[in-house]
Amino acid sequence: MYKMTFRVLALLAMILMTSLQAEAKRYELKSGIVEYKISGGGSMMGFATKSEGSGKLYFTDYGNLELREQTEKQTTMGRTTTTHSLSKIDHGTLYIVENDEKVIYKKDIESLKKMGKEGKDLTAMGKKMMQEMGGKKVGTGKVLGYPCEIWELMGSKIWLYKGIPLKSEANVMGIKHTEVATKAKFNVTIPKEKFKLPDYPVKTFNQMIQQQMQDAQKSSPKPAAHTPPAQPQV
Secondary structure, three states, X not given: OHHXXXXXXHHHHHHHHOOOOOOOOOOOOOOEEEEEEEEEEEEEOOEEEEEEEEEEEEEEHHHOEEEEEEXXXXXXXXXXXXXXXXXXEEOXXXXXXXXXXOEEEEEEOHHHHHHHHOOOOHHHHHHHHHHHOOOEEEEEEEEOOEEEEEEEEOOEEEEEEOOEEEEEEEEEOOEEEEEEEEEEEEOOOOOHHHHXXXXXXXXXXXXXXXXXXXXXXXXXXXXXXOOOOOOOOO
């Protein structure tokens, strides 16, 4: 649960702070490769949990084409599970890969596409949206020697270098989760195959929601049949 919540928060911060339109620049740098170390742990409902893993970010065209990949191991009560997550932004369309289901869900971010077409300052708009949701800039710092703005939103912090996330911290339901860049290379040539997704069928987010509702209905217990009381014998 906390990993899914963190993913949602991270994607939210990423989308709010950057644009998804080709005419605008999501990042101030043309391309880059960033490697991350993932760590976390804590206690949930009295059970100790620990997580560790790694991640990679590839982007080009100032972030309008981007791929994020993570592999994470979580250990709870001696049992270890491994998750692999993959997401991609391709000029205004967000793709999320679900390896367990072997399917890809996609969603067009129409509002941000519109802002990009209108030529608005999307970096400023993103910061304004963050502030309206209770987010705020809380300071500055450095990651790998790069100067970063530190923003806080919904209990999470993110370190941004020219719009690029180099570090993030979250504390959800007593579980801490940290991602920090260990290597970063910018303005480099990135092969096209780095942005390739698995050959899974593609569905929309609406189809995903409909499927979840159908699955919930199937799994919900059916009401017991009503049996009328027996009539007395005359």
